[in-house]
Amino acid sequence: MILYTFFRSSAAYRVRIALNLKGLAYEAVPVHLSRGGGEQLAPAYRKLNPQSLVPVLQDGGHALTQSLAIIEYLEETHPQPRLMPKTPVERARVRALALAVACEVHPLNNTRVLNYLSGPMGLGDDAKRTWYHHWIALGLGALEARLAGDRETGSYCHGDAPGLADCCLVPQLANARRFKCDVSPYPTLLMIEKNCQALDAFQRAAPDQQPDAE
């Protein structure tokens, strides 16, 4: 398998964690999201992914896009160890937690949105920071409320084994810190993150451990 990745992309980070948790070897091909105007916009990469986003996972001639779709694919093709619980209700909970990051927080704060705010919209650094912090506080605050209140929460987002939701949570917290957000109001998220970071699979997936890290 080949993973088109960028060390700082939290979507790529999610897939790196999942691949590591499942013990799957892969070749990492870095796609630099800002160098030369963005390597993801090059024609060859656009052919691979018309969305011009990382990650792409290439497996047996198939180019798979969208981090959550890739992780579900890995779960279906390499079921062990499981990253999703067994019952439909539990699976719905884990998917909802993952989507609460992937649909409600990350899309508002990724590189292309921040570039659009500072470029065409002409926002200064302060206004951009206010925007970023607003969505982090709203999104992570809601996630904290849910995880703190659910009895299904364990040492990880769901029970006592790491899974799909943890693959999304850890990169989002890393991103929040990079933008100097105060994460102290989220003790449950921090407890889960600490348990994740104790695992080799999460450590090896971290941005600063990637071959393309700057």
Place this chain on the structure above:
Amino acid sequence: MILYTFFRSSAAYRVRIALNLKGLAYEAVPVHLSRGGGEQLAPAYRKLNPQSLVPVLQDGGHALTQSLAIIEYLEETHPQPRLMPKTPVERARVRALALAVACEVHPLNNTRVLNYLSGPMGLGDDAKRTWYHHWIALGLGALEARLAGDRETGSYCHGDAPGLADCCLVPQLANARRFKCDVSPYPTLLMIEKNCQALDAFQRAAPDQQPDAE
């Protein structure tokens, strides 16, 4: 089943289509997203969903959140008719198409984001429209490129039966039109939309057919 819904919410619209495609009856409980400052912010609703978002599907005492997680749950608990193809590669494609709407387009243009742009950020209507149109053009343009180029595309997003990706595409196109976006550059999306709109399941799910429509 009880669906907490808002006629104009495209996330709720997705779930309404899926419920109809599967022939599942449900009770609709409207949650008005702006009346009285937003009914989704009321304490009772926040208890149901700390994210304060619609939809929520209540099934047998379980409150399920996030539209894509709800549709996957319906697929697992009521497999027929299928909204997802059978092989992992095909399923990954359908999920990626759905996520291309749910993660890359819709989060940037939903009510709370538009409210934040015009409220705290003080943007005028023109600037807000520019923002909206930018992300629609980028997101739907990429989706058009992918759907037009893939041989798996049929009369619907994947082959000749409606599914998860169509549940996301149709509400997003409706939303784009509501904000006066030019959708003519997306002939493949429009062809698929036309085929969807010929089906009773899609017609009955439309915003103007809901009991809470204004």
